[in-house]
Amino acid sequence: MVSRFQVVHAVQGKVPVFFDGGVRRGTDIFKALALGAKAVLIGRAVIYGLAAKGELGVKQVIQMLKDELELTMALSGCCSVDDITRSHVKTEKERFICRM
C-alpha cells in the first residue's frame, strides 16, 4: 500500500502538492513539507476543536499545531519552513540501511 507521504515524495518538484488528510500533529506538517508539499490542509482536527470548545477550541488546535511544528523545526535545526528539506526525513528503506 502506498502512503500519502510516498505520494508527496513521488511528485516532488513536478507539481505543487497540497497535502490533505490525516494531519493531526505538527510533526505531520513537518514531514509533509520535508517531502515537498507546498501546504497542508486540515479538516477534522479543527472540527474536533470546534466541537469541544467552539471558537476557542479552533484557536487552540491551530496554536497546538503551530507550537508542535516550531518545536520540531527547532529540534531539526530549521529556522524557517524554507530550511525544511528532504534530508530531514527517511524512508523505511533508508532507516533499514542506517540500522545495518
Ligand SMILES: Cc1cc2nc3c(=O)[nH]c(=O)nc-3n(C[C@H](O)[C@H](O)[C@H](O)COP(=O)(O)O)c2cc1C
Ligand atoms: C465536516 C467536513 C466536511 C467536509 N466536506 C467536504 C466536501 O463537501 N467536499 C470535499 O471534497 N471534502 C470535504 N471534506 C474533506 C476535507 O476537505 C478534507 O479533505 C479532509 O477533511 C482532510 O482530512 P482530515 O479531516 O483528516 O484533516 C469535509 C471534511 C469535513 C471534516
